[in-house]
Amino acid sequence: MMAGTSATPSYRMTSDRPAESRTPVTAPADDWQDDGNYASGAPEHDFAVRRITLIVLLVAAIVLPCIYVVVMAYNDLKAREAAASDVTMRTVRVAEEHALKVFDLTETLDARIVDLVQDMKDATVRNQEADIHDALNTIGGGYPQVAAVSIFGASGMLLANSLYYPAPYASIENREDFIGIRDGRVIEHISKLMMGPLKLENIPVFNTGIARRNSDGSFAGMVSIALKSSYFNAFYRDLLGGAKTPMTMALARSDGAVLASYPQLPSAVHTDREATFGNAHNNPRAGVVRVHHGGSDSEIVAYRQVGSYPVYVVCTYRASAIWREWYEHLSVLFLSMFAPSVALWCVIWLSLKRLKAEERAWERWQAEASMRRSIESAYRQSRKMQALGNLVGSVAHDFNNLLMIISSNVQIMRRRNAEHLDKELGAIERALKNGQSLTRQLLGVARKQPLHSETIDVGQWLGSCRELLKTSLGSKSSLVVAIDPGVWPIRVDVAELELAVINLAVNARDAMPTGGRFTVGARNVTLRREDGFPLTGDFAQLSFDDTGSGMAPDVLSRAFEPLFTTKAHGMGTGLGLPQVFAFCERSGGLATIDSAVGAGTSVRLYLPRARAEDITTRPPAAAHVAPHTGLHVLLVEDNSEVAAGTEALLSLLGHRVTYAATGDDALRLIESATDDNAFDLVISDIHMPGRLNGIDLAEAIDKRPEKLPVILVTGYAEELDRTRSVNVRVLSKPFDIALLDAILLEIRDGRDEQHPRP
Numbered sequence: 001m002m003a004g005t006s007a008t009p010s011y012r013m014t015s016d017r018p019a020e021s022r023t024p025v026t027a028p029a030d031d032w033q034d035d036g037n038y039a040s041g042a043p044e045h046d047f048a049v050r051r052i053t054l055i056v057l058l059v060a061a062i063v064l065p066c067i068y069v070v071v072m073a074y075n076d077l078k079a080r081e082a083a084a085s086d087v088t089m090r091t092v093r094v095a096e097e098h099a100l101k102v103f104d105l106t107e108t109l110d111a112r113i114v115d116l117v118q119d120m121k122d123a124t125v126r127n128q129e130a131d132i133h134d135a136l137n138t139i140g141g142g143y144p145q146v147a148a149v150s151i152f153g154a155s156g157m158l159l160a161n162s163l164y165y166p167a168p169y170a171s172i173e174n175r176e177d178f179i180g181i182r183d184g185r186v187i188e189h190i191s192k193l194m195m196g197p198l199k200l201e202n203i204p205v206f207n208t209g210i211a212r213r214n215s216d217g218s219f220a221g222m223v224s225i226a227l228k229s230s231y232f233n234a235f236y237r238d239l240l241g242g243a244k245t246p247m248t249m250a251l252a253r254s255d256g257a258v259l260a261s262y263p264q265l266p267s268a269v270h271t272d273r274e275a276t277f278g279n280a281h282n283n284p285r286a287g288v289v290r291v292h293h294g295g296s297d298s299e300i301v302a303y304r305q306v307g308s309y310p311v312y313v314v315c316t317y318r319a320s321a322i323w324r325e326w327y328e329h330l331s332v333l334f335l336s337m338f339a340p341s342v343a344l345w346c347v348i349w350l351s352l353k354r355l356k357a358e359e360r361a362w363e364r365w366q367a368e369a370s371m372r373r374s375i376e377s378a379y380r381q382s383r384k385m386q387a388l389g390n391l392v393g394s395v396a397h398d399f400n401n402l403l404m405i406i407s408s409n410v411q412i413m414r415r416r417n418a419e420h421l422d423k424e425l426g427a428i429e430r431a432l433k434n435g436q437s438l439t440r441q442l443l444g445v446a447r448k449q450p451l452h453s454e455t456i457d458v459g460q461w462l463g464s465c466r467e468l469l470k471t472s473l474g475s476k477s478s479l480v481v482a483i484d485p486g487v488w489p490i491r492v493d494v495a496e497l498e499l500a501v502i503n504l505a506v507n508a509r510d511a512m513p514t515g516g517r518f519t520v521g522a523r524n525v526t527l528r529r530e531d532g533f534p535l536t537g538d539f540a541q542l543s544f545d546d547t548g549s550g551m552a553p554d555v556l557s558r559a560f561e562p563l564f565t566t567k568a569h570g571m572g573t574g575l576g577l578p579q580v581f582a583f584c585e586r587s588g589g590l591a592t593i594d595s596a597v598g599a600g601t602s603v604r605l606y607l608p609r610a611r612a613e614d615i616t617t618r619p620p621a622a623a624h625v626a627p628h629t630g631l632h633v634l635l636v637e638d639n640s641e642v643a644a645g646t647e648a649l650l651s652l653l654g655h656r657v658t659y660a661a662t663g664d665d666a667l668r669l670i671e672s673a674t675d676d677n678a679f680d681l682v683i684s685d686i687h688m689p690g691r692l693n694g695i696d697l698a699e700a701i702d703k704r705p706e707k708l709p710v711i712l713v714t715g716y717a718e719e720l721d722r723t724r725s726v727n728v729r730v731l732s733k734p735f736d737i738a739l740l741d742a743i744l745l746e747i748r749d750g751r752d753e754q755h756p757r758p
Contacts, residue, residue, distance in 0.1 A: 088302035136162035232260035246321030407734035408645025503576035511548025636684035663692030
C-alpha cells in the first residue's frame with residue numbers, strides 16, 4: 001500500500017481533552033507545578049528531582065569515571081603505540097644512513113680492488129700475491145667493519161686475502177654468492193651470515209661481492225669483502241641505549257635473512273621475510289607494520305631499504321613492553337580515579353536511603369504531575385492540529401459554499417426535468433462528489449468534519465461494501481474478505497468509515513499496479529497496556545493487507561503525516577492515510593501500519609466496542625403525501641449565492657422562504673414576527689459575520705418560550721459540541737435535497753400534529 005497519503009508512528013491514540021470553548025485558551029505556564037491548588041498542603045516537590053538527580057549522579061559517578069578511564073586508557077595505549085611507531089621509524093632512519101655509508105664505502109673498496117687486479121690472470125695474481133696482499137691490507141685494513149678482503153678466481157679458488165699470506169687453499173665455487181655473480185644474476189651480492197674461517201673463527205661475518213671481468217667482458221672471478229656483524233651490533237647497541245631497551249635493531253637481506261642484530265637473536269642465521277618484515281607488500285622500500293607471532297605476541301616493525309642495496313635495516317618494538325608500561329600507568333590512573341569515586345558512591349547511596357521514607361508520600365503527587373505533563377503534551381499536539389484545522393477550515397468553508405451553490409443548482413435542474421442535460425449534469429455531479437470527498441478528507445485530517453455516529457454491525461457492513469471495495473480496487477487485483485463470527489458492533493460515522501476503507505483500497509490498488517491480493521478482515525481483540533498499546537479495552541479490529549510494493553522505513557515513519565505522498569505529481573493528495581488515522585482517533589480508537597519494501601503493507605483499525613442493542617436500524621422511508629401548505633422557513637446565510645440556491649431548493653419543495661444575511665437580522669425577524677407570519681423553521685449557516693453565529697442564534701431561539709426547530713448547516717465541526725445543549729439538527733454542506741426534504745416533512749408533520757390546519 002503506497003503512502004499515498006501519509007505517515008507517523010505505528011500507532012497513536014486520541015487525547016481525551018475537554019471540548020474547546022470560544023474563549024481563547026492560553027498556553028499553560030512553564031511553572032505549572034507551582035499552581036496554588038495543586039501545591040496546597042503538598043510536601044516538597046523536589047523529591048523526585050532530588051532522587052533522579054542522585055541516581056543520575058550515582059550513575060554518572062560510576063559511568064563517567066569508567067568512561068574516562070576507558071577513554072584515557074585507550075588514548076594512552078594508542079599514544080604509546082604511536083610513539084613506539086615514531087621512535088622505531090626515527091631509529092631505523094639513523095640506522096639506514098649508517099648502513100648506507102658502510103655499503104657505499106664497501107662498494108668503493110670493491111671498485112679499487114677490481115681496478116688493482118684488472119685484466120690479471122689467476123696465475124699473475126698468485127705470482128704477485130705478496131704485493132696484492134699488502135695492497136689489500138692497505139685498502140681494507142683501516143676500517144673497523146672490514147673483517148677481510150678476498151680475491152677469487154673464475155673457478156672459485158681463493159687467490160689472495162688481506163689476512164693470510166700465502167692464501168690458504170679454499171674454494172667457493174658452490175657458494176650461493178659466487179654462483180649468483182658468476183651467472184650474472186646479480187651485480188653485487190650480499191651473503192647470509194656465516195662464521196669466518198681460521199683467524200676469523202667464531203666471528204660472524206657476511207660477504208659483499210662483485211664480479212671481476214676481463215676486457216672482453218668474460219668472468220674472471222670475484223672480489224669479496226667480509227663485514228663484521230659485531231660492528232653493526234655495537235652500533236645498534238649504542239643507538240638503542242643498552243640491553244634494557246624494548247626494541248630490537250637488525251640488518252637483514254631482502255629475503256629476511258638477518259645479518260646483524262641487537263639484542264642478539266637466539267638464531268641469527270636466517271629468518272623468513274614475513275617474520276622479519278611482516279606484511280610489507282604495500283610499501284616495499286620503507287614502512288611500519290604490525291607483526292603477529294602467534295597468540296597475543298606481536299611487534300611494531302619499522303623497516304627501510306638501505307639505498308638500492310638488497311638489504312634492509314629493521315627496528316622492532318615489542319608490544320609486550322608497550323602493554324607492560326600501559327598496565328603500570330593504568331593501575332595508577334585506576335586508583336586515582338576510583339578511590340574518590342567509591343567515597344562518592346557511598347555518600348549518594350546514603351542520600352538515597354534517607355529519601356526512601358519520604359518517597360512514598362511523593363509518589364501520589366508524582367502521579368498527578370505525570371498526568372498533567374501528559375495533558376500538556378496532548379495540548380501541544382492539539383494546538384498543531386488546531387493550526388492545521390484553522391487553515392483547512394477557512395478554505396473548506398468557502399469551498400463548501402461553492403459546492404453548495406453547484407449542488408443546489410444541479411438538484412434544481414434535476415427537479416425541473418432537464419433530461420436533455422442528463423449527461424452534462426452527471427459530469428457535474430461526479431465532479432461535485434469528488435469535491436465533497438476531497439473536502440471531507442481535508443476536514444477529517446483537521447478533525448473538523450462533523451461526525452454523525454451510529455452503531456453498526458461490522459460484519460454486515462463489510463459485506464455490504466464488497467462491491468464498493470472491488471470497484472475501488474480495480475479489476476487487476478483480487479479481493480478476499482475474512483470476517484470472524486460474532487465481531488463486536490462499533491459506533492462510528494459510517495460515511496467516514498466508508499471513506500477510510502476506500503482510501504485504503506485505492507492505496508492498495510496503486511501499490512499493486514500489475515495486480516495482487518487485497519485482504520480485508522475483522523475480528524475481536526482486547527488491548528492491554530503491557531502489550532504496548534496506548535489504549536486498553538475491547539475493540540473490533542479491521543485489517544487491510546495488500547501484496548504490493550511496500551514502503552521503505554523512512555516513508556513508513558511518515559505514512560500518517562498530512563499532505564505527505566510518494567505518488568507522482570497530481571496522483572496523490574497526501575490525505576488518504578491521515579484521514580484514516582484521524583477517523584480512528586476521533587472515533588476513540590487507533591490505527592497502526594506495518595510495511596516493508598517488497599513485503600506489502602498491513603493496516604489495522606482498532607475501533608471501540610459498542611453495545612449491540614444500540615445498533616441503528618434504518619426503516620424504509622414512508623411515502624409522504626404532498627403537504628397542503630408548506631413551511632415558513634427563515635433562511636440565514638451570509639453568502640448570497642448559497643442563499644439563492646438554497647432558497648430555490650426550498651421553494652421547489654413547496655416552502656415559503658424569508659432570507660436574513662446575519663444572525664442578528666434573523667433574531668430581529670423572529671422577535672418581530674406576528675402569528676400570521678410566524679416562522680415554522682430556521683435554517684442557518686454556522687459561520688457568519690456579526691454578533692451572533694449560527695450556534696449563538698440557536699441558543700437564543702432555544703431560550704424563547706415559543707420553541708422553533710433549527711437546522712444548522714456547516715462545512716466543518718468547529719464548536720459543534722455546543723449544539724448538544726440545544727435542540728438542533730446539523731447538516732453537512734453540501735446536503736442532499738432528499739435528506740433535506742425528509743427532515744422538512746418530519747417537521748411539517750410535527751407542526752400539523754400540534755396545530756392542525758383545516
